[in-house]
Structures are given as C-alpha cells and as structure tokens.
Amino acid sequence: MLLSIKPAISHSALRSLLPAPAVPRGNPVRKPVAGRPMSSGPNRAFQLRLDPLTGDSEWVVVEEGDWESPLEASGGFLARTSYLDMLNDSRRNRAFRLAIEKTITGPCHVLDIGAGTGFLSMMAARAMVDSGGDRKGEVSACESYLPMGKLMRRVLRANGMDRMVNVFHKRSDELQVGVDLKLHADVLVSEILDSELLGEGLIPTLQHAHDMLLVENPKTVPYRATTYGQLVESTFLWKLHDLYNNEDASDGIHLTPAGLEGIICVKPQQYAMHCNALSEEIQLLSEPFKIFEFDFWKRPDSYGETEVKIKATDNGKVHAVISWWVLQLDSEGSVFYSTAPRWISSFNTEIDSPHLPGSDDWCDHWRQCVWFIPDSGVPVSKDKDVFMKALHNDTSMTYYLQGNSSTGPNDLHLGDYQMQLLPERIAIYGDKDWRLSLSTATRNAVQQAGPSPFCVVADDSVFLTILVASLSKSSNIISSFPGLREKGTKYLQAVADANGFSMDQIKVIGKPTPCLLKDDINQGKVDLLIGEPFYHGNEGMLPWQNLRFWKERTMLDPVLSDDAVIMPYKGILKACAMSLPDLWRSRRCLTKIEGFDHSVVNEALGACGELPSSKEGPCLPYYLWQCGDIKELGEVFSLMDFDFSELIHACYGKTKIEFSRHGLCHGFAIWIDWVLDEENSITLSTGPVSRYWKQGVKLLSKPMAVCAGETTAEVEAFFDPSTGDITVNSSFMS
Template sequence: MSLTPRSLARFKGTGSRAMSSGSTQRVFQLKVDPLTGNSEWVVIDEQDQEGQMPEYPQKPLLATTSYLDMLNDSPRNTAFRQAIDKTVSKPCHVLDIGAGTGLLSMMAARAMGSGDSTTRRGTEGIVTACESYLPMVKLMRKVLCLNGMGSKIKVINNRSDELKVGVDIPSPADILVSEILDSELLGEGLIPTLQHAHDTLLVQNPQTVPYRATTYGQLVESSFLWKLHDLRNNEAEACDGIHLIPSGLDGILHANPQQYAMHCDAIKEEIKLLSEPFKIFEFDFWKRPDSHRETELHIKATNDGRVNAIVSWWRLQLDCEGNFFYSTAPAWINSTKDSGARHWCDHWKQCVWFVPGQGTSISKDEEVHLHAVHTETSISYNLKTQAPRIEVMQDSLDTGDSQLILSPERIAIYGDSEWRDSMLKSMRNALQERVNSLCVVADDSLFLTLLVAHLSRTSHVISLFPGLRDKGAQYLQAVADANGFSMDRVEVLEKRKTHLTMHDTHQKKVDLLIGEPFYYGNDGMLPWQNLRFWKERTVLDPVLSEDVLIMPCKGILKACAMSLPDLWSSRRCLSKIEGFDHSIVNTTLGACGELPAPEEGPCLPFYIWQCGEIKELSEIFTIMEFDFSKPIRPCYGKAQVDFIEPGICHGFALWIDWVMDSENSIVLSTGPDKRYWKQGVKLLGQPVAVGVHESRNMGEYLSTVIEASFDASNGELIIGHNFL
C-alpha cells in the first residue's frame, strides 16, 4: 500500500514531529534531498492563532498527499453528506476518526444543530474530531474557524486508539463517522481502528457512517498485468544471456505479494474478462470486525483464457437503510445507483492482485476455486488450481537474505526486451577497446552490474548501490555463477561514502561510469530527481580518468502540452464543499487554479496514462539538456511550443530522455507512452483554449513559450509559461 501522512498518522507514526515554544508551535517535517538521497528534519513554524498563515509561507506541505483529490471528489462528499444528514437526526455525541479538514465533523454538527442556542441545556450535541497528523490538525482548526465551527467541534490531536473516555472524550459516542479507507479498503488500519472504537469509544449498537463496505473481484487476462510481475518468463525471451532470476532461484527477485492500486479503466482494452464480478468480503462498520477471516469462492469462468490477475474494488453503503452508496468499481461495471461509479479520482482506484507466474489457464464454464483471506490491513487471494501463494514464498526462502523486492514497474522494465537490447548495445559499444577497465555503477541498477560483468571478463566492477547496499551485494553473490562471472571482479562498497578515493578504486582511475539512472525507493519521485546521477558523477570527479566514458552521457528534458480535464479537476482550488468554505487549504494542499499571484501549484509525479481523459495538444519538444560530461551546474532552457491539436490545455507533462551514447543513437525515453515511469505534471492555474479551430475565437492561443531552470544545489526544477 502507499502510505501518505494521512495513513501513517493513523497507523504507526508520521513524517512530522512537533514542539511547542511560547505562542509558536514548531512542526518538524522529514525532507529528502533528491540529489543525495539524504534526509533531514526541517522546521516549519506556524502561529497558533487560528486562521493565521505563516509570515513566510512554506512550500505546499501536503501537496503530495491525497487530501486535495479527495476533497474535490463531489460524489463522495455528497454521499457522505446525505448519509450524515439522515443518520445524525438529533443532538448526540458524534465521533469523527481521521477527521482531516473536519468536513465530516462540520456536516455532523450542522445536521444536529450542535451548539444551537435554542437547544436545551443537557441535550446539546457533541462533535469530537480526532486527527493524529499535526499539520492537518492545524489546517483543520483554520477551516473550522473560517466556517464558524471552532467552538462547536472539539479537536483532538491524537490517534484514536490512544483516546480514553472520561479523559479525552466525556462519554462514549453514539455515532461514528469516518473515512479511513484506501484503495484496498483496509490499508489505513480500518479494522484495528474500528475494533478499538467499538471496545472503548462507542456505545453499544452505535450508528455509523459508513454503515457497510463490500469488496468485489473479477478474474481477468492481461498481458500488460502479466509483465508487471512475471520477470522470469519474460526475461526468458531476451537474448542477452543475463539471468536476473536464474533457474532454481525463483523467489530471489519479485514484486510483493499484495494488491496494487491502479486505474484499470486505462487498460480496459487490454483486459479480457474471464468471470462475472463476485462478492468477496463484507465489513460492517456498526459492529466490531474480526481481525482475520477466510472464504472459499467457487467462480464460473465466462471465457476461455489465462487468469493473470484479480481486479478488485469496494462498494460503500453509507446509511443503514441502503439509500446512499459509493463505489470504486471500474467503468465496465454497470451501476447507476452508486456515487463515484463514473467519476475519475486518484485517491481511490481499483486494485490488482497478480496470479503467480504465467497465470492459470481456464476454460469457459469451468469452476475456479478462489481462496480469499483478510488480515487487519490487507486482503490476499489464491487460485486453488495452482500452487498456493504461501508455497511460492516458501520456495524463495532458499535464497536467504539475497531476496529483493521491487515495484511491479521495475519488474516489467527488467523484463522488457526492447529496453534490455538498448542497454546491451550501449554497453557493448562502451566496452570496445577498453581492456582491464574499472567500471563504477553509480546507481541501483542490478541489470547494468550483471551486464558489465557478463560482457567483459577483464573489467573490474564497483557497484555503489546507494539504496540496495548489502541487499544488492547478497543478490549479486547468489546469481554470479548463473551469469558467468566471479565475485572477485565485482564488489559493492560496504558503507556509503560521500567521496570515493583512489584507495576505494584500488589506485586505479574509473574508465566507465554508468547508470540507468535508477534509485531504489525512488519509483514515485519526479523524473528529474534521478539527476542524482549527475550529482554522483560530480562527487566522483576526482577518481574519474581523463577519457572516462559516462553513460548516459546526457539527459534531455522533454515536454508536451496536454489536455488533462480529470486530473486538473481533482487538483483544482477548493471553494465551498457541501456548503463549507475550504479556500484556506488551497496553498497548503498544493492546489491549482485561482491562487493569488505569484503562487502556482507544484509539479507532481503521475502516470499520465492513468490520468483519466488525456490528449496531446502539441508535438513533443525539448526544453533543456543536462551534460553529464561536466560537473553538475545550474541549467536554463526555453522553447516556443506550437499547438497542433485544438482543445483545452490543462498543463504540461515533463520527463527526461536518457541519451546513452555520444552519437545520440540510443535514447531511453521515460515519456507518457512508456508506461513504467511517472512523468512530472505542471498544471495551469486556469485551463486555456488552444489550437487552430475552423472559426477561431479570440480566447484561443496558437502557441506558448515554456521555460525552465534547474537548481543544481537542491535538484529543483522551476517551470514557467507564457501563452501567445
């Protein structure tokens, strides 16, 4: 699962700490330097006075979380409001767990007239908003103050499982309202939260919003989904002689056996449905849930095919009568009753569970046995027609500490024949006429390390593995024989060093410095944050030979003007949500549109192909180049972009193409058509009509100038634009 501050706060802790000093509360936020991988705690000062913004506004603190997208989800907001209005019909005690900006708390207070002067003493309603993430608590207080709710809702900055009746709250709550759900449903700690609430914080037989959640699934065939996890069978088709998963070491390199959130509508043309949807588990919010359950399902196949994955989703019943629903089902599921069924949002997606290996072959009308298990935080599956998932994991235990777990996208890249062929050609060219060379792999590329050792029997390879470290060394030891090299020619530095010395390189200058670039754990970062390779190259400068060959030799920042209506709508500035003003949160949450000058929304990483409705409005163009033959330095680039398609421009997609050789003949793109990498997305403050129409209106633009500057001190990319 993907942990945001929202889920971390409810679970095991947060990426922030807090200290108080006088009237100022200091928030410590964990910041990672993209150029070095180093992390540090930075101080964010905000005044305690409600509604007062910091004198020197920080960068959007919560821009990378799902709060903004969720608050822009109108069907979700409406469904919760309708259910709360119906459920909270009289003054009572309402507890909101994971309150966020306080939206559900304000709905509850309004529904029962909490704090109304006409309410008799002793019958006043109480709303308690529990939120453990301090930056969000501070933001919530501002929202409550803005809406005149500051005195009507008690805010508690703590985890719900640390609350005590009679200490933190005056009495058990009559009604629980909460939204502690992720795409899988359970990943934000729904079950333990509900268990503790029912044990200690709620009256017997409480009312809840939501009332129930039901998970559903469907068997599918998809070569795209297969390639995201079955590296062994995909690399069998490669002709490079590299064995990332050698025979007998099936579990040494794999994706985690878990559900992965994904917009499955984006690949619906590449999915063959092999069954009707089936119900898996029901979770009743109004009673204490079990920590563990298992169920055996008998599913009739509706088509011949090979089951590569199980696509799953959930459906909320918000009220006890069953009048209000919300669903995360894919678009191919027909349901006119559900809110959210046709609404693109990024905070909740469908989930994909990969069936091991090449999948399971089934015939139409054949009955498939599916075993489903849920724990406190996850749901897993096993098709009984093949070896149980637990047996697959037991087989891999023979690899010991050498096991590596990578993201599905990384698994797919390593199994991609075109990508491997490009790497093979680049490395063969690099090794020509270089005898007894010293090669340093600067990043976490397993493939390049194996490739150099495989191709050159005389080269010595030092892999820095800044993220993998010892795990990378253990992996190499395990696969060395299968790849035809000895570990006396390959080494991984035992500890991370700021600078390499000639002692580390055995008194020899480095002839080859290579990378993909890829850094373990950076899968969700912006494309140019892999320019860490340029920083590493600069740090290594004292040990590089005069004729060192650096691969890639340069990076090219590419961009394309895009129509992204769904993504823009999910990130747009907030005004009133179900009658409650949220405009004060826009800067903190990194919204786009209607921000006061000169503020702009941040550039964020997305898989463009999963962003709902998309359309390219311009040719792909180059903004700037990064020359790795020289030490890292500030860069500036500017380009005029002509629109070739009419439409509404919502922003720009940006990525880096890696030029592997000096002849520019081998270029590895990470653009939108390459679905294994995220692009950076810079959304406009306001959508703009562009392109040539038959009857052009005055508001339409034919071109734009886009410029960007790269700050070599912190790895940040500043992007500006001017429509002409």
Template sequence: MRCQLQTLARIVSVVRTTAGGRRPSSKAISRTMSTKSTGLMFQVKVNPLTGNSEWVVIEEDVDDVSPEPMLATTSYLDMLNDSPRNRAYRTAIDKTVSKHSHVLDIGSGTGLLSMMAARAMRNDDLKSSNGMVTACESYMPMVKLMKKVLRANNMNDKIRVFYKRSDELEVGVDIASRADVLVSEILDSELLGEGLIPTLQHAHDKLLVENYQTVPYRATTYGQLVESTYLWELHDLYNNEKNVADGIHLVPKGKESILRVKPQQFDMHCDALGEEIRLLSEPFKIFEFDFWKRPDSHGETQVHIKATDDGTVHAVISWWVLQLDEEGKIFYSTSPKWINSPLPNNGSPSSYSGTRDWCDHWKQCVWFTKGKGLPVCKDEDVCMDATHTDISISYEFNAQSQRSEVDHHELSTQDSHITLSPERIAIYGDNHWRLSMLKAINYALKGKESPLCIIADDSVFLSVAVAHVSKASHIISLFPGLGDKGSRYLQAVADENGYSMDRVQVINTRKRQLTMNDTHQNKVDLLIAEPFYFGAEGMLPWHGLQFWSKRTMLDSMLSEDVRIMPCKGILKACAMSLPDLWRSRRALENIEGFDHTMVNTTLGACGSSSECPCLPFYIWQCGETEKLSDTFTIMEFDFMKPLSSCQGKAKVEFTEAGVCHGFALWIDWVMDSSTNIVMSTGPDQRYWKQGVKLLAEPLKIVQPGKCSTVIEAYFDSSSGVLSVNSS
C-alpha cells in the same frame, strides 16, 4: 535547541502511525512528526541530489498554516474534489445524526465530516443542538488546516479538535462520555490499508456506546478474474526473461523469486487498460465488513467462481462498494467503469449517480496470479481462497496447476531476495530496453581491455550485464538504496551469469565516500547508471539527476578518457489536455455548503494564488488525455561536466485544438550520443511516471498553429530542485 535536536535524533526513525488518523498518502514525498516533549514539529523531505532524508523544523504556531503547498503531494485535494463521495457522506450524515448525538469523527482531515455532523444536529427539527462533535486527527499540518477551516465556517466553537490518534483518546480524560455516532473515512484503495480494522476495534472497545450508529455502515469487496499480458509482464520476470536471448539471467532457474514484486494488491486505474483486459468471470463478492460492530483482525473465505470464457487468469482486479446508511439507499463504489451495476443485489438507490468521476485517491486493486497464470476453461469452477489481516487482503487459487517453481525454491534464495515495483520488474523483462542497454554498454566498453567500471545507481541489470559482457572488467556497484541486499544478489546469480565475485565489489556510498583506496589507485574508465534509485520510483523524473551529483563527487577519480553513460539528460515536455486530472486538482470553493478556499494554497490547488507544483503521475492512467503539441526540449543536463545550475526555455506551438490543462514533463536519458541510444521516460512509456505541471486556469486552443506559449525551467544545483513555469 541542542537538547531538542538530541531528542529528535533519538526518535528520527519513529513516524506517527495512522490508527485513527488519515495518513498523508502513499504518494506523499514528505512526512511529518512532532515531539510533544519539545513542542517542535518536524517534516522529513528527500534531498533530490543525495536521496537522503532530511528533517526540517516547521513553524510551531498551531493556528498558522504554511503559505507553501506543503501538502500538495498528499491525496487530500483529490479527495475533497470527489463530489460523489462528499454528497454521499453528507446525505448519510443528515439521515443518521440528530440534535442529541455525540459524534466522533476519526481522521478528520479538514473537518468536513465534523462540520456536516454539527450542521445535521442543528437541522434536526430546526431547533438548537445540545449534541457534540469530537474530531481527532493525528497529522499536525491537517490539524492546523482544520482549525483554519472551522474558524472560516463559524464551526470552531461547535467541534472539539484533538491532535491525537483515536487510540490515544480517553473517555473521562479527553471526552466526558462515549460517543453514539461514529463518522470516519479511513479507507484506501484496498480498503484496509489505512488501519480501518484496528481503529474500529479500539473505538468499539473504548470510545463508543453499545449500540452506536456509524457512517459509513458497511463495505463490501468484490473481484473479477482477468487475462492481461500487460499485467502478467508486471510480475513474472522469470518467464518473460525466457523470451530474451541476451545471455543474462537476472532470475536464473531455481531462483525465480530472487527479484520479485511484493505479494500484495497494487492500486491501479484499470480502466486505462481498456481492450487489453479480457474478463474471465462475472464480478464476485469476497468480504463484507460491518462498521457498526467490532471487526475481526483475521478472516478467511473460499470463493467459487465460474469461468465465463477460455483463457489464462493473470490477475484478480478488485474494488469495494461502500454502503453509507443503515437502510441501504446511499452507496459509493470504486468499481471500474465496465461494471454496469456496482451495487449489491443489483440495487439502484436514487442517491447513486452511476459511473463515478475519475479520481486518484481511490483506484481499483490488482492481485497478480503466480507465474504464467492460471489456465481456465469456460464454465470451469475456479476455487479461490481469500484472506484478510487487519491491514490487507490476499488471494490464493486452490489449483495444482497454479503451483509454480517459485514455491519450491523460496527458502534457498531468501537472503538474496530483492522486492521491486511491478514497473521495474516489467522494465527488466523488456526485450527492447535490454538490447538497447547492452548496445550502449558494448559501445562504452569498446577498446577497454580491463576497465574499472562504477555502477552509480541501484541497477542490478547493469552490474550483471557489465560483468557478463566484459570478462576482464572490475566492477564497483554503489547501490545507494539496495546496499547489502544488492551485494547478496550479485553473489547469488554470479555462476549463472559467468562472473566471479572477485571482480565485483559493492560499496554503499550512503555509508561512506568512495576513495582511490577503494580502486587501488586506479582511475575510473566507465561510469554508468540507468539511472534508477531504489525507493524513488514514485518521485518526479528528475530525481534521477542523483546520477549527476554522484558523477560530480567522483570527478577527481575519473580517467581522462572516461566514458559516462548516460552522457546527458534532456528535459522534454508536451502540452496536454488532462480534464480529469485538472478537475481532481482544481481549487476548492464550496463543498456541500462549507467554504474551503483557505486550504487551496497549502494543498497546491490549481487556480490558487500560488504556482501549481509539479507532481508525479502516470499520464496513461490519468483518465481522459490528449496531446496538444509536438514534443519539445526545454533544457539539457551535460553529465560530461560536473554538476551546475542551468536553465532553459521553449516556445510551445499548439498543433491541436482543445483545452490545455498543463504540461507533461520527463527526461530522455542519452546513453550514447554517437549511436543515438536514448532511453525515454515520456508519456508513451508506461513504466515511468512523468512530471505534470498543471496550469492555474485551462487554456482554450481554438486555432492551432496560431497559438503558442512559453515554458521555462531552472535547475538549482545546490538544492536539486527543478522549477517550471509557463506564461
């Protein structure tokens, strides 16, 4: 075992890439890795209290699947509940595959497409098949699950399964000959992010015959110019900060890109923005990718777009349309619902059902226009350059007015750049949030002449704000996630915010424990956090309880009259009707004729034998939603005391008739109890994800006011796990 663990230590930073296999999802909290030399499989999980990654051994038995919902954080369940997708693939595979076919299924998942192909061979002229299906999947938990599904459907002797990426398959070694039909579904919301192009390139060169057939046949990306103040606020901190008169400059003039979002497309449920979006163009075609021929790694096109109204282009919203068959009669689209005809040439093939169901595995994508946006006039010709690499698509407007000051100062602040999520950029530009934080800071500093202040999270705002407000303070920023990047940032903006770095120190507590030597034997007067931990934005709200753990580790260093901000956290909840989300997470039964009931527990499905796990979602992007109760408190976390296990329960009184699908949960951070400064992360706040606890079965509320239920929560201080149950 020691040798095996040493092997793991050497490769711990290496994660299997997705060429030829579906990745768990960008939402996944855990990753899996195997070492074929040792025969072990490991899964990395994030410790909620430390933020550190920890590797744990998973059962080696390939034929066994964990009874725990270990794949609940992936997109597989949502994808398998997408009936239009499943129906489109089944119809196209039935048309394409014959009894003599050799089918290669890349990124097989549960084996659904492979089983469709094997069945299509038997259906061909109703005679037995002499074809074959080769399935490859690079994610071991899915390989184990797929084999279980194949056995349950009597397909295990008809499909050869390889635990490999497709670029690891060899003709003459793994498979006897090249395949003549390729089926795959390695697409993300942007289309290319799961390695579609390199996977197709390798398959074309090494695994497929010259004139192979493929399902899907083609994908086309489309876009539309939009104006939206909300989308602008998600990326332009510099211009939003101009409207805030608190004297703090997170992005000073000349350093506009020092805090920024990554220049990429961001997936988002754009239908949720509703009337907040003004359309400034008709939909336009951008790129076309043919699956039946070898794709290029790089492509460029110039698109001329006619503006349909006066306004400011804040973003490009894009989507794609999948043509699954060669004849062009079977389509699937990820277009927003305002697109009346998402099909090319306004076609109306019979197999397209119109408006697609809400699903979370494919959304639209948003590309932010630089700075304040691009002003346009009605009927103006807007020139846009589009570029794709082998994994992404980007845009640039060919207009002089689009060039912003960010471009001129890009190099001068390169070493100090911090890339944040769009939601974090919007929070830092929110006037109400900043004023509330500053009010709490001023109260905490009241009566402190030269306080020692520790910023216990990754908040650059708090570090700058305390240094700006209290000229005599000494500040230690822990920056557990930002580390040296945070230090360079504070140095870069010091002059514009009126502090010198001799008062500010960055000590990364992931590298070592803070001691009294670091404080020159002085006790801590002020311990504060938002809390915000870099890289944890997509996790459950109570991931912020890292703050409680750090406060506990520093307990012996705190002064008797220390002020702690936040002083407590309150776990809040609300009963919700979430029909779209529940449908996407419901237990699987028969999918296009194939039994999938055996995967429900592992995928964390609603209605399965195990409890539905709490998962992070932006409630406002979850399709149709409705509150069915008032907000209620389940339990409180007292940060004035060291970390401890705690529990709570609440009786939920339903105030509205409807169907309850579960509960939204979040934490309200009480910054200062005496002045009632509370930072809520509830569903009315768009910048934070909430936890969602779905019911095993929906509960119909006929008589509000006469119907109630009980919800309980338990926080385990040893593991950092918060469990929620309802009765």
C-alpha cells in the same frame, strides 16, 4: 525539499510499523496514511526531510510555532497529497452528506477520526442543528497531523463552526474518555480508507474506538464496506510480475535463470491502479464476486479468511485479480459509494443498480487494486468452477487461487537471495527494446573504457552490474546499490554462474556512490561510471529526481580518470502540452462543498484556479496513461540539457512552441530522456511512450483554449543544483 511518509490521521494503527528514515515507497501524491509517522506531542509532528540529489533523509520535528501558514508547516507536502482530489470528488461528498443526515437525527456526541479539513465534522454539526438539536450535542474531531489540524481550524472559522467542533491534535488511541472526551461518542464518522480498504489502519482504528471511545452499539458513517473481485487475463499485467516468462535474454543476461524463476518478484500485496485505462486490454474471466464484508458499527476481527467459488465465464489464463470496494454509508442501505472499474460500475450482488452511483468521474485518491497471480497464471475453462482462498490481517488482504502450483514470492528455496521489485521495474527488465538499447550502449562504453576497466555502477541497477561483468571478465566493478544493499549482493551471488561472471570482480558497497573512497579502488582511477540511472525507492517520485546521477558524478570527479567514460552521457528535459481535463478537475480550486466554504485550503493544497501567480501548484508525478482523458496538443519539445561530462550546475532553458491541435490546454507533461552515448544515437525515454515511468505534470492555473497553427506558448525551466528542483513557467500568445 520536504516529503512525509504519510503523516498521521489520529488513529491507533501501525504504531509498531514506524519506518526508519528512508525514501518513501510509491507515489507521494496520496492522502497520508493514518498513524505514520507518529505525532510527538499535541503541538509537534514528525516529517521526513529528503534530499533528492543525495538520497539522504532525516526525521525532523515540526513545532507549532515554526510556521505562519499550513503551507509553510508542511513544507509544501500538503500540496502533494490527495486531499484536494478527495475533496473534489462530488460523488463521495454527496454520499457522506446524505448518510450523515440520515444517521444524525438529534443531539448526540459525534467522533470524527482522521478529520482532515473537518468536512465530516461540519456536516455532523449541521445535521444536529437541522434536526432540532441544540448545544447539548457535541462533535469531537481528531487530527494528529499538525499542519492539517491547523488548516482545519481555518476551515471551521471560515464557516462559523469553530465553536461547534472540538479539535484534538492527537492520534485516536491517545484520546481518553474523561480527559479529552467528556463522554463516549454515540456516532463515529470517519474516512480512513485506502484503495485496498485496510491500508490506512481501518481495523485497529475501529477496534480501539469500539473498546475505548464509543458507546455500545454506536451509529457509524460509513456503516459497512464490502470488497469485490474479478478474474482477468491481461498480457500487460502479466509482464508486470512474471519476468522469467517475459525475459528476452538475447543480450546474454539472465536476470531470472532456469531454476531461479522467482528470484525477482513483486511483493505479495495489492497494487493500486486505474484499471479503467486497461479496459481494452483485459479479458474478463469471471463475473464480479464478493470477498469480504467489514461492519463499522461493531468491533472487527484482526484476522479473517474465506473461500470463494467462482465460475469462469470464458476460457483463458488468470493473470490477476482486480478488486475494489463498495461502501454502504447508512444503516438502511440507501446510500452507496463504489470504487469499481467503469465496466462494472453498477454491479452489486445485494442492491439494485439504481442505488449505486456510477464511477464515471475520474479521481485519484481511490483506485482499483491488482493482485498478481504468480508465474504465467492459472488456466481456466468456461463454466468450470475456480476456488480462491482470501485472507486478511489488520492492514492487508491476500489471495490464493486454486491451481497455482508455485509458491511465488514466498518460494522457500530462494531464501534471502530473492529480490522484490515494483511491478513497473520488473516489466522494464523484461522489455526487449529497453534491454537492447542499454546493452548496445554499455558494450560500446566498455570497449571505449579499455581492456581492464575499473567501473562504478552509480545506482541500483543489477542489470548493468551483470552486463559489465559479463562483457569484460577482467573488469573490476564497484556497485553502490544504495537501496538494494545486501539484498542486491545476495542476488548477484545467486545468478553469477548462470551469467558467467565471478563475484570476485564485483564489490558492493551498499551506500551512496559519493561514499566511495580511494581505498575502495586501491588508489586507482575510475575508467567507467555507469548508471541507468535508477534508484531503488525513487519509483514514485518526479523523473528528474534521478538527476542524483549527476550529483554523484560530480562528487566522484576526483577519482575519475581524465578520459573516463560516463554513461548516460546527458539528460534532456522533455515536455509536451496536454489536454488533461480529468486530472485538472481533480485538482481545481475548492469553493463550497455541500454548503461549506473550503476556499481557505486552496493555497496549502496546491489547487489550480483563482490563485495568485506566485502561488502556482507544484509539479506532481503521475502515470500519465492512467490519468483519464488525455490528449497531446503539440509536438514533444526539449527544454534543457544536462551534460554529465560537466560538473553539476544551474541550468536554464526557454522554448517557444506552436500547437498542432485544437483543444483546451490544462498543462504540460515533463520527463527526462537519457542519452546514453556521446554520438546521441541511443536514448532511453521516460515519457508517456513508456507506461512503466511516471511523468511530472505541471498544471496551469487556468486552462487555455488553443488553436492549431495560431496559438503559441513560451515555456521556460530552471534547475536548481542545490535542491534538485526544477521550476517550470509558461505564457501563452495568440
């Protein structure tokens, strides 16, 4: 399969940050970040080809002549971006239209950076014509990701605007006035914003545009962006970052021993999250406050800092800062767009609430952001002032709250021993039930494997490595740590004494388990193959991509003893019929958007709706609990088993289900339950019952009305061992 690390949207940012070939971090279902990866020329683009069953990845060059359609060009990647979600955001579309019509009042040169489907370019061209303009006006659309650029040309042709918009398959910092552009542009229209605002390279893009591509004092849409924040207390958010104060060590394992409290931490950054889903679990400790203001119409600074005085509105402990931004799209201040959470959707300190649209329509392309306050938080008292220092660089923002005594993730005394994990991973490591299940199953497996077992930890589980070493002092352990590598080794060295094991019994190879050679085990045999399974870097991917454990078990078969214990014992593909109106609406087929036909993009973007059955949308990963309005319409059912005592092979399953609730079925949530033991007595679920795992979601082409006790459905699934992909099909009967 093909994945991409957020291909370029033609701008100057992040050239020096092109990552090495590796598994993409986070959710792949996002709009591509501008500037990554770089285009290799006007007719080619880089993409990352990833094998989910081995973890191997490589950069490949996609040439313009290598495809018949944009869908083929991207290897289906476009269907896993958030372009579709963004184009279905009617609030965003209307706001940009109104602002462009107010800003462009005659012939001019308009530059669209990160043009995507050409939506903003077409609105700019139409505004010139509608305002009495003629062909003296010009629109230049810059889109360096070649498959997207090809798709844009289709959209332009479908709307009869291919001669009104000049398309450039380049990054904006590769454009030259006098070579590509005839003249400097009078107007800049762009939408290169992520949930934090700066992560897609807004600042370096604007800097280069103002230096090289725009006239002095240009008009811009948007005109300004303002970021806001709010102090909150939340046990859920606290557990996502403070393992030391939430770790139940009744199993005898101390992942964050005393004196090493911050050795496992989150990366100091903002995390995008649908905070509306947490509204019942959050105590607000302040009114919203302004943090930064960024003007698009002038050259921005690469660095900024400010100190904000915040009055606490209640007694409590600040666990996090929730932030969002508000766009002022026109210079007059009459058109706005906000990503604020629903409980304060109409708030703004400088404008009346009727001017600011609400955020009732769920969308996934922009969310709120969460900044975690280190340790157990900062206590505040009602009506007392709290001071927060905020900093920003080219691509991110950082907050420091007065009264936080810990240096947090930058704790110097921990040095290279500190290990940064995603918030959900930290919460899982602190979860009492999860640890009890894994500890019980591991203890049984170690006993079954013999008095001095040779054990291989097949994934990136530091917990299992420490647990096995603590349970059996005479065991020999190889930890593959294909993602953690040297960082995992140093972490183990730091916590060894506190957990009563010796590093002499552990060998970290820092590479995928199949690279294990007989020399690594002194020509012996493996008695215990164990995994959670969890692979560092797979957190944002589909749940069955951790079936990599099965692939590794198969490749290790020659070195497994005849009675080797394998944990987990099997995986069960589970599913549940769901009502998902908000998610389905965000991925429905496009028709006309503000008067422009976008139906030609539906197939490439994996839309739901009036598409041929052979062109169904892909399974996509989501935190289901964050997907707006959701409802289960039936019981959880099993689709197929993956038996890890056998070598990896193709699997097929078919199940007939009955619906137990009336409603509109939009699709199926799909996940894997890991059965840890042969007796099927201990199971770890990655389903919606846990908010720390993403589920796969297979949306229907058309929602189906179902009646309890009357409607049935037949669901079948296929697992392809050569690709690691699972195909799910369904049919309904009344």
